[in-house]
Amino acid sequence: SSLGVVLVQHRDSAMAEDWCAAATRRVEKGSDGVWIRFGPKVDDSLKSRFFSIRFNPITSGAATVMLFGFVIVLLAIGVDRKGCLITSSEEGSDIFRESACYTPKIEFSFWMKWVADCFTWLYIGSQDCWVVFLAVLYFSRFGDMKLGKDDDVPEFSDFAWFSMVFSCGVGVGLFFYGVAEPIWHYVDVNRYGHQWNGTKRLPDNERAQAAMNLTWFHWGLHGWVVYAVVGVLLAFLHFRKGLPMTIKTCFYPLIGERIYGFWGDFVDSISIVATTMGVCTSLGLGVFQINAGIRKLTGYPNWIKLSYYNEANFGEWSDRVDSLEQYYLDYPVDSAFRSANPFRTEDGSIHIGTASRIASFVDTNDEQILIIWLITLVATVSVASGLQVGIQSLSMICLYLGMFLMMVILLMDDTWYIMNLYTQSLGYYLWDFLRISFYSAAFAQSDHAASEGEASWYMSGWTIFYWGWWIAFAPFVGIFFARISRGRTIRQFLNGTMTLPIAYNFAWMATFGGAGLKMEMAADKFGVTCDTEFSRANVCRVVERMRPSGYGGNPEVFCSTLTKLSCRGTTDMVFDVLSQYADVGALLAVVCLISLILYFITSSDSGSLVDDIVSANGIEEPPVVQRVYWAFTEGAAATALLYQGRLNYDAPDAGLRALQSASICVGLPYTFLICFMCVSLWRALQYERGELKWGESQFKHSVLDVGVTAYGAGEGTTRFFNLKGGSLDFSRFSKFMFYIVAPILPFYNVTAQLTKRTAGKSEGMLSPMTWALLKTLFAAAMFYVWFILVLVDYVDVDADAFTTFGAVIPGGQWTGTAWSAPDASQHKVSQRYGMYRRYPGEVVDGTSKTALDAQVTNEANFFPQYLQAGSAYSDSGAAIGQVGDRLGAPLHYAVIGWYLYMTFACLLMSLRNQVRTTYGLAGNIVEDFFAALFVYPTVLMQLEEMVASAPDLESKQNKIDAQVAEKSMATSPPMESQDA
Secondary structure, eight states, rough: OOOHHHHHHHHHHHHOTTTTTTHHHHHHHHOOOOOOOESSSSSHHHHHHOOOOOOOOOHHHHHHHHHHHHHHHHHHHOOEEEEEEEEEETEEEEEEEEEOOOOOHHHHHHHHHHHHHHHHHHHHHHHHHHHHHHHHHHSSSTOBBSSSSTTTOOSSSSSHHHHHHHHTTTTTHHHHHHHHHHHHHHSSSOOGGGGGGTBBOOOHHHHHHHHHHHHHHHSHHEEEEHHHHHHHHIIHHHHHHHHOGGGGGGGGGHGGGGGGHHHHHHHHHHHHOOOOOOOOHHHHHHHHHHHHHEEEESSSOOOOSSSOOOOGGHHGGGGGGGHHHHHHHOOOOTTTTHHOSSBBBBSBBHHHHHHHHHHHHHHHHHHHHHHHHHHHHHHHHHHHHOIIIHHHHHHHHHHHHHHHHHHHHHHSOOOHHHHHHHHHHHHHHHHTTTHHHHOOHHHHTTTSOOSSSSOOHHHHHHHHHHHHHHHHHHHHHHHHHTTTTOOOHEEEEHHIIIIIIHHHHHHHHHIIHHHHHHHHHHHHHHOOOOOSSGGEEEEOOOOOTTTOOOGGGGGOEEEEEEOOGGSSOGGGGGHHHHHHHHHHHHHHHHHHHHHHHHHHHHHHHHHHHHHHHHHTTOOSOOOHHHHHHHOOOOOHHHHHHHHHHOOTTTTHHHHHHHHHHHHHHHHHHHHHHHHHHHHHHHHHHHHHTTOOOOOTSOOSSOOOOEEEEEEEEEEOTTOOEEEEEEEEEEEHHHHHHHHOTTTTHHHHHHHHHHHHHHHOOOOTOOOOHHHHHEEEEEEHHHHHHHHHHHTTTSSSTTTTTTTEEEHHHHTEEEETOOOOOOOOOOEEEEOSSSSSSSSOOOOOOTTTTHHHHHOOOOHHHSSOOOOOTSHHHHOOOSSSOOOOOOOOOSSSSSHHHHHHHHHHHHHHHHHHHHHHHHHHHHOOHHHHHHHHOOOHHHHHHHHHHHTTTTHHHHHHHHHHHHHHHHHHHSSSOOOOOOOO
């Protein structure tokens, strides 16, 4: 009988349609998205590559509008001349005065900080979960599964593949942060600040090791994990199952063919915007470092026109004075530069110093824009030449040059120190891994901790900034990793995108960062400070490792140029380290500059390729015209924001920083998407191995199906435009809207049906209908009381109410029964709780800050506790230390309401879990909870449909059981008769 069941199941499995068959049929029929197609059919011919057009107009159009709309808004706002209020000392008083500021940078920086303050726990927890997930995947039964067909071989050699992985993943960042980040952690307050004792820091050696450990943490497992999750899932679904290479494909195992619609195009559009914004920001900010390298090599501040500007060569640039003065006048009146540097003297003549600085500043801006377009042009040629020629070749050159720099520094510098540092840092990283991985700066970020220790801004400025930045780049890098990984197993993919890059990162940071820390510590020891000319000096010192001073009569010393790196700009530090190596340093600086440029080119061309792949509905080799478009889009956006910087001398990179902050904020929703990708990947591998059956293991409708289809895609691989109109399932949509406010009816229906199936009928038990009614009434109470409490919370309450605890009697004692004492005073405490404005009334230009502070600055009275009986304060309820208006709702009753809603969601989670287990559907209780929490109406619709089809399912199962039994009887040997 068991053998018969196995045979039947094996036959049914062999005859079953592949779980991705429906999705791949849509790809074959051309209905895998909205298309605009014209020109030759896409193939390997030159005619097709250069003269065909294939793209999704909705995805491409939405991404273009969002990107350039954002850039145009930044350009239109510019520097708001009255956007901020600052304090100005006037006649002994502090007065609020309107001041110019770049409000987009401030606003998006606030958004980024808000994300860090509110979601540190989410970023930290999710990164840790992803690391554990990939570790489980690596050692699981799925590790040897191919990212492609079983007979596929890798498209690229191991060296070429790793070169592209590394160049796309972090190449440029190592040059920018390799020296600078360890130095920043060494000299500034970091997360190890809680180990300080007042103003006394950790010992220098421990501080340096902590700085290296933080740097490794930010560039280690927790960074690369997001790229690996996206890449392995997409490579599996594309190369093995034939689905499009776009981000929407990642969700096919969860929502099926619904990816070919509005939600899929929305995710792809956001992915294109995040990719372009990230590459654009990196390109724009990177030219600052490239320009610093060119200045280092030439020895002059400028190189595009004149090498320098001063009084000696004024005749060569005097014709530019009028335009330079116009730039000066365009700067805000209260610009720090303009306030300290008049353009004309009292007699009306030109102030040469001011004019020369503006001329140099404008030329620097022109140089940066020129660099952007040179990189963009080369990147365009590279991406047009294809992955196998341009991107692969440049990536291999980049990796080779990087290895050359690292090895030369290892051998030129203190080799044994760097080797010791690598070994020591590896042990420190492994030893501290769990603690640093889960550290969330809870006390520091609360703003209630003591002043000693870690700064409250550290987590948002460093770790969460990094995690948001890595996640924002996940769609770009993940798609690129997937594109180049055909034919590799999952385990090989994880080795190449996690193990090897991290080991290389650590080696780079130990070499460059170690050399930088050694120089910084030596500069401290030998008195090189920020006041030293150019913050550097050549110092010869005795090194203990050399021969004893008495040996041979002539002691040995080691000489090198020491630079106080913490006094230098971020873009200068790596070149300062290289410059210490005498004549070889100049060669290394040239190689470093070339590597930087090539890495920027590979980042730009790989970003353009990814944008084009996604906008073309996942074509592996999209038409060249579209690649050129996206490459120029990145260059144009970066140029526009850089050009705006020449009108803001105090912060020329403000526009790019605003764009960077916005792109990092995109990392928040992507955190949730990557969590869903982990579930999707595991589910896809289960489907592939036959552990789950597609269709039979799912609900009939997705939780995203509300009955509205925005648009569709028609069939036909040669149609110019295949957009189809949407549709409205009025019955389903009306049910969805009704269940938003009345979820209790379907809740009762589903509960009753399940209770009938599972409840016993023994005496003494409540009837199934009674059980269902009690559960429903409890759920109804949770849901509707939540709704009422949230509304009540917006009712205005007395902001100056007080709670009376008792009476205070002379001598400092108090008692709740001393009201009758003639000299007693009431003990009252304000009931204020929550966020308030600091000052009462409106703060505008000209408001006296000194007068406002007189009301609230006295800390003893700012939160008054004692109010004298019979005084105006106790009678009126007004506080001695006043504050402004309340911000938001009181949040006293709403929190109780939200707890009740969570209880309702848990009840619904339990119900969904019961339905799944009863009918053998795929999923887990975590999915059930989040579905119930966020989309309870569609969850209830799912459950209703499932229990309504129960009779049919049971009938079908009975037939299957009967067939299995019949097969078993037919294949069993005949029983001997009783007589025999």
